[in-house]
Amino acid sequence: MVGILDVDLCGPSIPRMLGVGRQEVHQCDSGWVPVYTDAQKSLALMSIGFLLEDPDEAVVWRGPKKTALIGQFVSDVAWGELDVLLVDTPPGTSDEHLAVLENLKKQHKVDGAILVTTPQAVSTGDVRREITFCKKTGLSILGIVENMSGFVCPHCSECSNIFSKGGGEELAKLTGSIYLGAVPLDPLLCTSIEEGKDFIQTFPDSATFSAINIIAQTLLTCLQNS
């Protein structure tokens, strides 16, 4: 049983990506009921995306208001029993990150953070600062994922390193973090996400799925061991 808490209040992408873009959130005795992606309730979501009447509505909030809503998301959502709660964050080291961490720590053990980068130095340059954020706030780093790691041309199979190469692994070495693996650029993954389809069900044989699966298995082992 997995939950995803989307604390990107200005740009909430999780609802659309998981095919539940037009759902509403209801209240029950124990709080807000999360939105489930399937009848088995194996994946529960909460996002500000579900609270907006108009999907194009801008959430033009300063830090304190964002902090308050994130506090509610953590304490007032009736997640039920979960094996894993994933928290998707916007870029940065600011209100959202501090708010979600402070609120989670009040009631839960926070296993750690996965840091996602693209291969190029401009990206790893910012992720180095995110690593410092984790260290300063006592948040363990579960590992680094290098996303958009190469593109294999579907016509001729030539691999192009559109966003450079190797930065994720270098960053892991430089900072003493675990390198979880690389996920390639894949238009099929992008299209699936656009349409809110389950990429893993649709393309189980793809190299992209294999890459994501390896990372997920490594993480699960890490969580079980800790």
Place this chain on the structure above:
Amino acid sequence: MADVPSDAPQHCPGTSSEQAGKTSSCQGCPNQNLCASGATKAPDPAIEEIAVKMLSVKHKILVLSGKGGVGKSTFSAHLAHALAGDSNKEVALLDVDICGPSIPRIMGVEGEQVHQSGSGWSPVYVEDNLAVMSIGFLLSSPDDAVIWRGPKKNGMIKQFLRDVDWGDLDYLVVDTPPGTSDEHLSIVQYLSSAHIDGAVIITTPQEVSLQDVRKEIRFCRKVKLPIIGVVENMSGFVCPKCKNTSEIFPSTTGGAERMCEEMNLTLLGRIPLDPRIGKSCDEGKSFLAEFPESPAALAYRSVVQSIQAYCLSEGTQGESAD
């Protein structure tokens, strides 16, 4: 008073917030009574100071996106390079991405220092006619994290606008982080008595980006910020080996073109993916100077020309925000 005074508690809402003096965090703060009385919510004098400063800046362009990772900083940097290509023009690039300041690296001036003088902070010069300011220059290590809440970020942005000695400028380009939050409100607020020519909005072709970019457009309209136009970045990739085009970030809902039609905006252009762009940025070089005949460079130049044309005829053309 500073937006977050040095003796304020951890969750200070900011002295100019509507909640100033009234939140639970305000209990026990030495400034609580002053804030609660409303004295701190008087118009910030910095707005007029900034307006005076900006009299010597002819054109101000904000680069925005609702979405992260679409290439705002890359675009801002190359817009600045292209505008400064005319040696008679004075150009500056202000980086207000406080948490993720990429501009110093992209402009090849990482590690440079900012100096103070009687006339304020001196920006870092990339060329004689191209100046840059970023919090990146104030951090002593590439690992330093800026773990600031909104009010403190706002204070920094105010200082950047008020205290940097830009001199006379033809163009000030402002690179922003993704979103519609403190940084964006602050830039618009502090420049409210100066005149912003408009915003250039960056997106990639897919709906997941456009969904956030539509929110950014709403933000612009809400704060009456004119929109110069939209740039669709990462728009197709030509394989260097077989020359076939792949839509890596597919436009399942018509891309920026349809969004612009629906929202009555100008599509300034489409810029293709090119691995040499990322490489140039990593090396702090101008992609436009390194590969001037590439399709992406030609696309950039066309977009820049449209932006310049807008700025020069501005006031008689362009979208008026309402």
